[in-house]
Amino acid sequence: MNTYYHSVKLDRDLCRGCTTCLQHCPTEAIRIRDGKAQIDGRFCVDCGECIRYCPHHAKLADYDRLDVLDEFEYTVALPAPSLYMQFRSLEDTNIVLNALKEMGFSDVYEVSAAAELVSEATRKFLAEHDDGDPWISSACPSVVRLIMKRFPNLIDRVLPINPPIEVAARLAAKKAMADTGLPREKIGIIFISPCPAKMTYVHNPIGTDKSEVDRVVALKDVYQKILPYMKAVAGTDYPEIARSGKVGVSWGARGGEASGLFVTTYLAADGMENVLRVLDDIEDRKFSRLKFIELNACPGGCVGGVLAVENPFVSEVRLKTLRKYMPVSVSSIDENDLGALANTEPIEYEAVSTLGSTMEESFRLLGQAERIEKRLPGLDCGSCGAPNCKALSQDIVLGKASENDCVFILKDKIRELGERARELEDDLQGITNADTALSVVKEYARRLNKELGELDVE
């Protein structure tokens, strides 16, 4: 998987090698080596937790700058529903949509409008596939990627419906080509994203072989630029171009997607720790009679993404204000849209947690790791550069770390060296011949040197 693209990156110059990201990474993808964090791309699902917690802002999200608008003859903005919740006392999404056009986009296509189509398709799918087990939302790419890597048994419970971002991109591209007569490559479909995971999705799509999104810009960048345009638009008799209601806009916050399904037996969980717990529980078949499970990697849902501006709890309150005068739902599926909705590629298991390349090898390594783990203090302090003692023990058997990376083991060994010095003192007692004493001291110095050399693992 060398070609796999990650949107979460590290700025080595800013990284101080502290253990904050290490402790917060939900997939244990981070190690501190040589005083700097390293992200193992095989485990990372680009959830952005490390960006959220890094006190030195050394973790960065990769996204496109706003000047990508100049790359295309015609551009369509795809605002994520969470964009609307960034603005204080916004009561009409039309202001945001018109301001995006004033800002330089040729047209807008609301992701919340596509989300209403996904809600409708999901309602139909759930009614036709009511087999007693819950279906899992396909909307959050970090969650789906996590399922692909860690929960192979749940892969076939992920809704085989494209996420709203993709549905919006497909329909927007089709509309732009029809409106302008331009070839596809001259049209830029530009998603305004609250999170880095969507950038990863565009480069490594799930359930489809190619995403129709051309560029991903950060919600926070748009936020800064759009405010004066919104002010200007608000004072005019702006056209009503919004095509989504409560159902679509609510997708931006936790529980929004599920509430648009009009079923009561759903579960909505947010935040990676909770998501992991729920996935574990579904795998153990702990839930019965649930029809749908909505999972968001970010706390509060998409409004909690690391590229959003406002605190997700404030955003949730704003959503309520915004929804007040909205119709329930505006967009509905046209027969021509069906192709944009369905997955065309299977979602496949990526076994990344395996220790060895064969079961026998993995078994041998796991046994060794278990024995090493018993010798470790079990404090999960992270000082060794691994998130916990279990992870360190597995890194050791894979040759990526040494037992001396554990400060507690190292401390014991240094104490043993102190013992050697005392032995020397004892052995020198009673030796009167200077040459004999010198050779004893030399022998000790040689041994100490050797033992000290063994402590230095680098």
Added chain:
Amino acid sequence: MSEPIVLKYKVTDGEFQHVGEASSSVKKELRALGVSPDALRRISVAMYEGEVNMVIHANGGTITVEITPQQVKMILDDVGPGIPDLEKAMQAGWSTAPDEIRNLGFGAGMGLPNMKANTDTMEIDTRVGEGTRITMTVNL
């Protein structure tokens, strides 16, 4: 034959909030081994049901998991009341769980049947008033 990897878990009586911890932990180890998704699912379901049983009926107990490249063996030991009528207990839907347990969503009478259905072998050694040992294996 290689020495099995042995994992031990304590299941505490009445601690519903911790039910599933042992099964989650075993899953983590089995993922590192590269156990097939199907075996992983069967083991985790059987263990989870076993944990629930121990919390509801048996005043808690211990779970010992022995892993070899060929097989996962789960031994559930408790010093609970024992199962007086094993035949009935093995019937789907038969439960002695009190109402307050059923209100929590447990006690549907599927515990032992689910454990049997998800494992390759299951042996129950139970003595009324002394306790129960359930030994389950899943072939890898």
